[in-house]
Amino acid sequence: MLIAGFPAGAWGTNCYLVAPAAGEECVIIDPGHQAADGVAEAVRKHRLKPVAVVLTHGHIDHVASVVPVCGAHDVPAWIHPDDRYMMSDPEKGIGRAIGMPLMGELTVGEPDDVKELIDGAALKLAGLEFSVAHAPGHTKGSVTFNLPESADIPPVMFSGDLLFAGSVGRTDLPGGDMAEMLDSLARVCLPLDDSTVVLSGHGPQTTIGRERSTNPYLRQVAAGPGAPTEAPRRGM
Numbered sequence: 001m002l003i004a005g006f007p008a009g010a011w012g013t014n015c016y017l018v019a020p021a022a023g024e025e026c027v028i029i030d031p032g033h034q035a036a037d038g039v040a041e042a043v044r045k046h047r048l049k050p051v052a053v054v055l056t057h058g059h060i061d062h063v064a065s066v067v068p069v070c071g072a073h074d075v076p077a078w079i080h081p082d083d084r085y086m087m088s089d090p091e092k093g094i095g096r097a098i099g100m101p102l103m104g105e106l107t108v109g110e111p112d113d114v115k116e117l118i119d120g121a122a123l124k125l126a127g128l129e130f131s132v133a134h135a136p137g138h139t140k141g142s143v144t145f146n147l148p149e150s151a152d153i154p155p156v157m158f159s160g161d162l163l164f165a166g167s168v169g170r171t172d173l174p175g176g177d178m179a180e181m182l183d184s185l186a187r188v189c190l191p192l193d194d195s196t197v198v199l200s201g202h203g204p205q206t207t208i209g210r211e212r213s214t215n216p217y218l219r220q221v222a223a224g225p226g227a228p229t230e231a232p233r234r235g236m
Contacts, residue, residue: 001128001153002026004042005199009033011061014201016158018128018147023047025126028075029054029145029158030201031065039069050075052125054117056160056201057142058083059173060090070111078123080134081116082175083141093139095174117143135162135188137181138169144188146196154195157208163189163198165206168217186221 002024005016013032017039019025026048031039043050050073055063058079066077066087079087086093087110117123119134123145131146138161145158161169162184171178194209211218 001147001150002046002048003153003156003199004046006035006038006042007202008035008038009061009064012202013061014199014203015039015065016199017042017046017048017050018126019046019048020127025049025051027052027054027125027128027130028069030056030062030160031069032062033060033064035065036068036072039065040072043073049073053077053111054123054125054130054145055079055083056144056158056162057139058086058090059093059139059161060086062160062201063087063090067109067111070113076113076115077111078115078117080118080141080143082136083139084110084114084116086139087114093174119143133188135160135184136175137171137177137184138162138175139173140175142169142184146192149195154197155193156197156199157189157192159189159198159200161201163211163215163218164200164203165198165211166215168215169201182217182221185218189218190222 002019005014008015010033015031015035016029017026028050052075070077117132121132123130133144135142135144147156149155171181192208196208198206
C-alpha cells in the first residue's frame with residue numbers, strides 16, 4: 001500500500017493520498033489550505049489517478065482546497081452531513097472571520113459532486129475499503145477512516161482532529177464538545193489494536209498503543225469517568 005502525506009498551508013494540516021500501490025487509483029484525504037500543488041506533485045510522482053476526496057471534518061484548514069482538487073480530477077468529495085455547511089460558510093465553523101488576506105486565497109464552496117458519509121459505512125474506493133466512524137467532539141460531523149491490516153502495513157486510522165500524538169483536538173469552537181470528544185475517544189479509539197498507526201490531521205504519526213500509555217485524554221477514558229489531565233490541544 002502507498003500512503004503519501006504532507007503538511008499544507010498556514011495551519012500545517014496533513015493531507016494524505018492513499019492507494020494500493022504506485023501507478024494506481026488513489027483517495028485524497030483532507031486537502032486543506034494550499035494543498036492543491038502538493039496533491040498535484042504527489043499524483044505526478046507516484047503516477048496516481050484520484051477517484052475521490054474524503055474529509056475527516058469541515059474546518060477550513062481541512063477543506064480549503066476541495067474545490068480545485070475535485071475540479072482538477074473530476075472526482076466527488078465525501079463529508080459527514082453535520083459538517084457539510086462549512087464548505088460554503090467556513091466562518092460559521094470557527095465562530096469568527098478568518099481574515100480578508102487569507103480568505104482571498106481560498107475557493108469557498110462545494111465541488112460539483114458531494115456525497116455524505118454515515119457512521120459505520122464501508123467506503124470502497126480505489127480498491128481499498130475504508131471503515132467510517134462518526135467521532136464528534138472537535139466538530140459535530142467529525143469522522144475517522146480506518147484501513148485494515150494488509151500484507152505490508154499494520155492497520156491504519158486517519159484520525160483527523162480527534163486524536164493526535166500526545167493530545168486531542170480542541171473543543172472550544174462551534175460544534176465542539178469535550179464530553180462528546182471523550183465519548184468518541186472511548187468508542188472509536190480504545191477498541192483498536194495497539195499496532196494501529198494513527199495518521200492525524202496535524203503533527204507526527206503515532207500508534208494507538210503509544211497513545212493508550214501516554215496520552216492523558218486516552219488514559220483518562222480508559223480509566224473511567226473523571227476530568228482528563230490537561231494537555232495542549234491542536235487543530236483549528
